[in-house]
Amino acid sequence: MFDIDRWREIFQSINKNRLRSILSGFTVAFAILLFTLLFGIVSGLSNSFKSAFADDAQNAMFVRVWQTSKPYKGLQTGRTIQLKNDDFNYVKDEYESKIQYQSARIYKNFTLKYKNEANSYSVRAVHPDHQFLEKTMIDEGRYLNEKDLQEKSKVIVIGRLIKADLFGEKPALGKRINVNGSSYLVIGIFSDEGGDNEERLAYIPVTTAQMIYGNNDYISQINLGYNPDLNLDEAISFGKQLERDLRFKLNIHPDDQSALSVRNMAEANKNVGSFMAILYAIVILVGSGTLIAGIIGISNIMIFVIKERTKEFGIRKALGAQPLSIVWMVVQESVFITTIAGYLGLSLGTYLLSLIGDSLEEDYFIKDPSVSTGIVVGATVVLILSGLIAGYIPAKRAANIKPIEALRAD
Known part of the structure; x- marks a missing residue:
């Protein structure tokens, strides 16, 4: 009181x-x-x-390859390491229980054109799981799906700023744009917390890119999302095990950091x-x-x-x-x-x-x-x-x- x-x-x-x-x-x-x-x-x-790290999933892992800096098993220094679909499938089958998401990535720079508007953009060929690894938010339409991969469809998902550059205030969904001389159907527009650079990207199916731009099974990178049930120490251990196994499979010296790396968000976290x-x-x-x-x-x-x-x-x-x-x-x-x-x-x-x-x-x-x-x-x-x-x-x-x-x- x-x-x-x-x-x-x-x-x-x-x-x-x-x-x-x-x-x-x-x-x-x-x-x-x-x-x-x-x-x-x-x-x-x-x-x-x-x-x-706003534009990447907290459980993301990135497998990248370059040139070797050390000789190994009779192979010379300076050998370019090339990831292929076989490596992607190997990781998928070998570590299925430890992986939540998985996507390959192929980097391309193409001119995208719609009517009189054209500009050069970074185009990434990916799998559907890439949406969750990059925390891509679909504003209109949809993202790539398994059917697009199987049919090697000429479909594209463009960033919000690409849509603004090429279409202005006009609708882009369902329209066709010219991608390096080929016609692609716009099936989705996305935004990304990573900022302007991430929103000036475009995504196409990895199988489509392999068929049209090289007729091969090459991929530039493997992106993973480890199982969220793994704690940080288990996730770090998984990343190191994955790196050792891929080095062995690709005939890379165990200590050759220039040839292959696995960037693990668990270590950063x-x-x-x-x-x-x-x-x-x-x-x-x-x-x-x-x-x-x-x-x-x-x-x-x-x-x-x-x-x-x-x-x-x-x-x-x-x-x-x-x-x-x-x-x-x-x-x-x-x-x-x-x-x-x-x-x-x-x-x-x-x-x-x-x-x-x-x-x-x-x-x-x-x-x-x-x-x-x-x-x-x-x-x-x-x-x-x-x-x-x-x-x-x-x-x-x-x-x-x-x-x-x-x-x-x-």
């Missing part, structure tokens, strides 16, 4: 010890301000890492997770240390306040005041100072983060530095507990003083 007399006494005590209250509150406010800024910056770094955990631990350590200093400061202030009010407390007890009422009054004052100071620091920290957020992203690639609602709620709980701790010990001492000793105190 709200007791106006109690609050009047609290404000009178704060006003009487104005400088001490301000100094103790400043320590708490600075602690929360520092914590907010540090946590916001670390959160911004985390957002930057997430943004960097684990490294980023460990790095962010260390940063958060540092923030919590620094913030906690500063907050503890603030708690000690407020506790010391309350000791001085109680010493000055010793006679008052003695008279209260002599008139029948319960020890609990004295404890609650002192604790309430401590919680009030801590909470107000803490929220001043939290508000100032949030404001500063919003003020410098754009410059941090431009200069230091720290994206959207901010504190979440959970942090605000957590800060509230910490502040209340801090106020309780800071006020309880001196309040308990004040409540236990005997009235006759209090009246004799100077």
Whole structure:
């Protein structure tokens, strides 16, 4: 129940010890301000890492090949490694239980033309699973499917910006465009979180590309999505096993990093997770240390306040005041100072983060530095507990003083 007399006494005590209250509150406010800024910056770094991989599935793996840099089994250095459909099927059959998605990729650069509009774009020949590996979002129509692969259909899925370049505001779905001299049916328009470059891509069936552009079974890359039931360590182990097996199959030296690589998002996620955990631990350590200093400061202030009010407390007890009422009054004052100071620091920290957020992203690639609602709620709980701790010990001492000793105190 709200007791106006109690609050009047609290404000009178704060006003009487104005400088001490301000100094103790400043320590708490600075602690929360520092914590907010540090946590916001670390959160911004985390957002930057997430943004960097926004257009790829978190469980993606990429198998790439180049030229050998070491001789192996009588084969010379400088041999070009070429992936084929056989390698794609080998991976699919050998590791079926560990793979969620799988797609080959063939890179092409073609001129796409519709009526009088034409431009050069990157065209990728892929399997249907590529949609999930690249987190492609279909805005109109559909993505490639198995029937397109089986029939080697001349169909194409174009990015949102290709549609804008070639068709403007006119509909593109169901229209035919010229792709390097061949007519393709537009079956879908997509968008991608990766940004403009990703939305100026086009996708065609891998079988169509192999038939028309080379009449071969070559592929440039194998993309996988490992089974999400695998934890990070299991996924990393799977990636290393896959790399060893492909090196053996393709006659590549085990230590030849130039010829073949498997980029595994599990390794990146684990490294980023460990790095962010260390940063958060540092923030919590620094913030906690500063907050503890603030708690000690407020506790010391309350000791001085109680010493000055010793006679008052003695008279209260002599008139029948319960020890609990004295404890609650002192604790309430401590919680009030801590909470107000803490929220001043939290508000100032949030404001500063919003003020410098754009410059941090431009200069230091720290994206959207901010504190979440959970942090605000957590800060509230910490502040209340801090106020309780800071006020309880001196309040308990004040409540236990005997009235006759209090009246004799100077």
